Amino acid sequence: MSAAARPDISEVRKAWKEANLAPLWENARAHRPAPLPDAAYLWSWAKIRPLISAAIAVASPEVVERRVLQLVPPIAEHQGEQQTSRTLSANIQILLPGEKARPHRHTMNALRFVLEGSGATTIVDGKACPMEEGDLILTPSWTWHEHIHEGAEPIVWLDALDVPFQRYMGTGAFEPGPAADIPETIADAAFAVANVVPDTDYTTKDYSPVFRYPYATAAAAVAIAPPARDGSRRVRYVNPLTGGSGMAMMDCFLVQLDAGAVTLPFRTTANSVCCVVEGSGESQVGDDTIRWNKHDIFTLPQGNRIVHKSSGGTARLFQVSDRDVYARLGLLKEEYGNISG
Ligand code: GTQ
Ligand code: FE2
Numbered sequence: 001m002s003a004a005a006r007p008d009i010s011e012v013r014k015a016w017k018e019a020n021l022a023p024l025w026e027n028a029r030a031h032r033p034a035p036l037p038d039a040a041y042l043w044s045w046a047k048i049r050p051l052i053s054a055a056i057a058v059a060s061p062e063v064v065e066r067r068v069l070q071l072v073p074p075i076a077e078h079q080g081e082q083q084t085s086r087t088l089s090a091n092i093q094i095l096l097p098g099e100k101a102r103p104h105r106h107t108m109n110a111l112r113f114v115l116e117g118s119g120a121t122t123i124v125d126g127k128a129c130p131m132e133e134g135d136l137i138l139t140p141s142w143t144w145h146e147h148i149h150e151g152a153e154p155i156v157w158l159d160a161l162d163v164p165f166q167r168y169m170g171t172g173a174f175e176p177g178p179a180a181d182i183p184e185t186i187a188d189a190a191f192a193v194a195n196v197v198p199d200t201d202y203t204t205k206d207y208s209p210v211f212r213y214p215y216a217t218a219a220a221a222v223a224i225a226p227p228a229r230d231g232s233r234r235v236r237y238v239n240p241l242t243g244g245s246g247m248a249m250m251d252c253f254l255v256q257l258d259a260g261a262v263t264l265p266f267r268t269t270a271n272s273v274c275c276v277v278e279g280s281g282e283s284q285v286g287d288d289t290i291r292w293n294k295h296d297i298f299t300l301p302q303g304n305r306i307v308h309k310s311s312g313g314t315a316r317l318f319q320v321s322d323r324d325v326y327a328r329l330g331l332l333k334e335e336y337g338n339i340s341g
Pocket of ligand 1 (some may be wrong): 068
């Protein structure tokens, strides 16, 4: 073809655009290295606790359904999103003595991790789950749930939901109560004996038959756990019927950093949100150093080099991650030790 016959590129581009075609070689995002990891972000309890009190003053679940403050890091804010990590929303929920949050259900999986207070109950498909400090409560996809508080002090907990992931997948659905057609559940106590579980048809569900993981039990388990690959002690909150994650999209861990211990550098394609249960310390996340204290919440965005250490005594972190989603999709890559960058 002679040079003279070559068509005018701007005419061609216009014609492609009109036909909903786009040249890959002009796509700035194609065939580029991975973007730099997002920065970690910390919500310090000292800073947010008074702002939680302000929510008590201006909103009641009677009116707003759920008294919830979303944790939205700067990176999400810039993108006009409200998520906490790539796949999760983490929120703070507050209930005063005598208050209740009405029943509903949604396809989004949710969990609650109690930060402060006691005496509340989350009812999950009819099963009452007491909420004490450090307890983890699961409200898996499409289970009916409501919260009631009969304690003496306000209760504050961390909610985590797979909202961003389900929005991306187009699977979000919601149904208000009152609860109807409540499926049968099995008492958590039926799973309290290690290694021997009831033989039921519950294995057809993709979530744990246990909805409440008391802190005393998880703390006792992590205290005697052997060092994990990064040197920390780690236990996973599992479905006792499968040994897998408690819910399909959220994979939870309790991490113990012994006094003076420093973890081996770690990098993963998965994303976590951490909450400090006990102690204090610091985490290097990429180029940033996050200094944390009890009840602080921080993100561990994918791709960052991560090193944790406690300052002073033993520290414990609750972590909610999307690790198992990445693993099941063949997208989980984890590195330990010498990590460049
Ligand atoms: O407690 O049911 O933080 O439905 C966000 C959505 C909590 C809940 C949240 C919810 C709930
Ligand atoms: Fe809910």
